[in-house]
Amino acid sequence: MQAAEYFEKLLPYYEGSFDLEKPAHIQGREYAACGAFHAHVDKYVLVKKAQIWAVDSHEYCLFATYEQAPGQEEIGQLKKVMEEYMEPVLARKGQPSMPKDHMYTYLTLVLITAKSPDAGTLRAVKRFRFQKFYHFYLRGYSEGRIVLVDLEGKKIYTNRDGRVLRKFQQSVLKKLAGGV
Secondary structure (H helix, E strand, O other), X not given: OOHHHHHHHXXXXXXXXXXXXXXXXXXXXXXXXXXEEEEEEXXXXXXXXXXXXXXXXXXXXXXXXXXXXXXXXXXXXXXXXXXXXXXXXXXXXXXXXXXXXXXXXXXXXXXXXXXXXXXXXXXXXXXXXXXEEOOOOOOOXXXXXXXXXXXXXXXXXXXXXOHHHHHHHHHHHHHHHOOO
């Protein structure tokens, strides 16, 4: 299966929760899509003016497709996109810090490749790390997650923070590429 074909079949799994921009143009480069998810939860007593607490949670997903597996340099470039665009522009909206009720923001890279990656790329994916804390954690944090979908090997590779996405991505891969 081609990476672009798989991506089109994967999108309906995200469209129910994410606002998707397809294709996405970031720093002069085109990506398959960029999605945003926002959640607000609050607790109050009797009337909304008597609010006890509130939390805002967000996730931004950047999708990229590759016919040949991305290399270590590409993983490094994507980390720069996360550091220089996703976190300051998408997450913080250009502000010096997060708003008062911010709890967390996940910055997720979903990479779909038709060919299996080499050992160096897998090492770069597993070592991928991005975390940023705001006001000594009082205004939450941002965390970088990466998921590499290998269509040829029918495997999912993630970094440590992205492992919570593995089960979901494996079930989707099994359903879409495995014919189940």
